[in-house]
Amino acid sequence: MSYSTDPRAARSREAILVAARRLLASEGPGAVTHQRVSQEAGVGRATVYRHWPRSEQLLLDVMDGADLPLFKDPETPVRPWLHRQLRQMADDLMPPAVAGLSLTLMQSALWDPEIARRRDESNKVIRERIHAAIRSAVAARELESDADPADLTAMLVGPIVYRTAMQREAVSDGLIDRLLDGVGTWRR
Amino acid sequence: MSYSTDPRAARSREAILVAARRLLASEGPGAVTHQRVSQEAGVGRATVYRHWPRSEQLLLDVMDGADLPLFKDPETPVRPWLHRQLRQMADDLMPPAVAGLSLTLMQSALWDPEIARRRDESNKVIRERIHAAIRSAVAARELESDADPADLTAMLVGPIVYRTAMQREAVSDGLIDRLLDGVGTWRR
DNA sequence: TAAGTGTGAGACAGCGTGTCTCATAGAACG
DNA sequence: CGTTCTATGAGACACGCTGTCTCACACTTA
Numbered sequence: 001m002s003y004s005t006d007p008r009a010a011r012s013r014e015a016i017l018v019a020a021r022r023l024l025a026s027e028g029p030g031a032v033t034h035q036r037v038s039q040e041a042g043v044g045r046a047t048v049y050r051h052w053p054r055s056e057q058l059l060l061d062v063m064d065g066a067d068l069p070l071f072k073d074p075e076t077p078v079r080p081w082l083h084r085q086l087r088q089m090a091d092d093l094m095p096p097a098v099a100g101l102s103l104t105l106m107q108s109a110l111w112d113p114e115i116a117r118r119r120d121e122s123n124k125v126i127r128e129r130i131h132a133a134i135r136s137a138v139a140a141r142e143l144e145s146d147a148d149p150a151d152l153t154a155m156l157v158g159p160i161v162y163r164t165a166m167q168r169e170a171v172s173d174g175l176i177d178r179l180l181d182g183v184g185t186w187r188r
Numbered sequence: 189m190s191y192s193t194d195p196r197a198a199r200s201r202e203a204i205l206v207a208a209r210r211l212l213a214s215e216g217p218g219a220v221t222h223q224r225v226s227q228e229a230g231v232g233r234a235t236v237y238r239h240w241p242r243s244e245q246l247l248l249d250v251m252d253g254a255d256l257p258l259f260k261d262p263e264t265p266v267r268p269w270l271h272r273q274l275r276q277m278a279d280d281l282m283p284p285a286v287a288g289l290s291l292t293l294m295q296s297a298l299w300d301p302e303i304a305r306r307r308d309e310s311n312k313v314i315r316e317r318i319h320a321a322i323r324s325a326v327a328a329r330e331l332e333s334d335a336d337p338a339d340l341t342a343m344l345v346g347p348i349v350y351r352t353a354m355q356r357e358a359v360s361d362g363l364i365d366r367l368l369d370g371v372g373t374w375r376r
Numbered sequence: 377t378a379a380g381t382g383t384g385a386g387a388c389a390g391c392g393t394g395t396c397t398c399a400t401a402g403a404a405c406g
Numbered sequence: 407c408g409t410t411c412t413a414t415g416a417g418a419c420a421c422g423c424t425g426t427c428t429c430a431c432a433c434t435t436a
Contacts, residue, residue, distance in 0.1 A: 008382050008433065028299055035423055044384040049425070096298045103295040106354055110284045110291075111216055116356070123355055150355065151347075151363045155370065158350030159342040166294055166349070167311055167338065168304070175339045182343065182370030196402065196413050223392055232415040237394070 009051075015041040016048055020062050025097050029104040032059055056108045056115050059101060068092070071129035078137035079186055083176050086160060090171035093164040103165060127153045134183065145184025155182055197239075203229040204236055208250050213285050217292040220247055244296045244303050247289060256280070259317035266325035267374055271364055274348060278359035281352040291353060315341045322371065333372025343370055 019040035023031045032055060038045040052058040070089055075081040093099055109116040131149035138145060147155070156179050163171050180186070207228035211219045220243060226233040240246040258277055263269040281287055297304040319337035326333060335343070344367050351359050368374070 006382065006434065012383075029295075030299070033423060034425090044386095045424095046385085046426090047383060050382080053425085055424095100295055100298045103291050103298075107217075107288055107291040107295065109356075110288045111218070119354070120356075147366060148362070150351075150357065151360075151366060154347040154351045154355065154363065155343075155366060158348070159339075159346035161354070162346030162349055163338075163342045166307070167342065168297075168308075169338065172339075174336070175342065178335060178339060178343065178370070182366070194403065194413065200414075221392060222394090232417095233393095234395090234416085235414060238413080241394085243393095 012041075012043055012047050013051055015043055016051060016058070017062060019043075020058055024059070024062060024101060025095075028097055028100045029059060030100075032062075054112075054114075056105065056112060059105060060115070060118055063101060063105070071126060071133060074129075074133035074136050076136065076140055076142070077188070078133055078140070078142055079180060082133055082137075082156075082180060083173070086156060086176045086179065087171070087173070089157070090160050090164055090176075093161065094170070099165045102161075123153075126157065130156060138184075141187060143184050143186050147183055152183055155179065200229075200231055200235050201239055203231055204239060204246070205250060207231075208246055212247070212250060212289060213283075216285055216288045217247060218288075220250075242300075242302075244293065244300065247293060248303070248306055251289060251293070259314060259321060262317075262321035262324050264324065264328055264330070265376070266321055266328070266330055267368060270321055270325075270344075270368060271361075274344060274364045274367065275359070275361070277345070278348050278352055278364075281349065282358070287353045290349075311341075314345065318344060326372075329375060331372050331374050335371055340371055343367065 016037055020032050020037050023036055023040060034045055034048045034052075034055060037043075037058070038048045041048070048058075052061070070092075071085050093102065105115060105119065109119040127149050130153050134143065134145060134147075134149075134152055137143040145152075159175065159179055160171055163169055163175065204225055207225050208220050211224055211228060222233055222236045222240075222243060225231075225246070226236045229236070236246075240249070258280075259273050281290065293303060293307065297307040315337050318341050322331065322333060322335075322337075322340055325331035333340075347363065347367055348359055351357055351363070
């Protein structure tokens, strides 16, 4: 994406993103409105609309700022690495602001094609990274598995999301171990 | 819960619930506002507030109307029965209105203690039903498993919710089989 | 210096919230 | 039957948020 190079526009953009991040962290996604953000950022309301006509897009860009390197660059042995990644994900999702943001975006995606597109992209990245990790484990004879990539993701990530966002309890290491056992037969 | 026996109150209640259900199905949770509902129901706006001061409570009661007998009364053999229940759950969750409602309530629960309480109750019911089913399978020597009840629920329900609400794809029978394989060792 | 443009301020119409008052129609009861 | 009781509809009020528009102004860029 290329934005205007005008330093005035860049300044506004930054101020708005900072304000949106602060509001999100302190009061949750519901507080990230054009009005609140413009006040917090010391910027005209119309300016926020100019940069982000829909507030979900603003939320998406706030999220992009904290872009996750999750499941990137698998290490061998794969199993402990995957365990660490899932642990990390569970911890990242625990704060209400983050859990709320995820739920908000998932919900917006149900009715907004643009958000749906970006959700699908995100899903694809995660799915491919997890698939790559599993493939490398299989190649190193660390694991025997023939599961579908999308199924793998659902089986590993689904329970973590469910536990943190819906059951609102901590993800134990034991649960992560069980999830990993579910993807196939591990050796060593 | 006991409501007023006054037939006027009962009439309003019913009209409001019917209108809310219709709005939910046709336009999603975002359309279920006091204002819209009161118009649709042909009822004063204040009347809606009297019955349900917060719109999430109205959504909860709309959901209760379609109360799910999900995972209730396990049959033997347990595995095919569990399979059917998970299939049913996946199909129930697929319509955007239902998926959206679930996400909305999960999100509200993050900031509203009352909604959180009812979410926890719901979770408890599901968890105990699934636990009962697993116990009966273990008792009948159909299954060997020592998983924690909350973990079981996360491992079975989590991926279904993830697939339908976040990946927005159909849950295949193959995935359900994999999930069931994950809870322990099945015999026969 | 002059043209171009992002901005802040604010108007406007609309929808939604949450609380309040008040006359009235209907229910409950002696 | 008449009388109390109460849920209701209508609407006022103050407020928050949306989305669009206009306009003078200051800053950027050529």
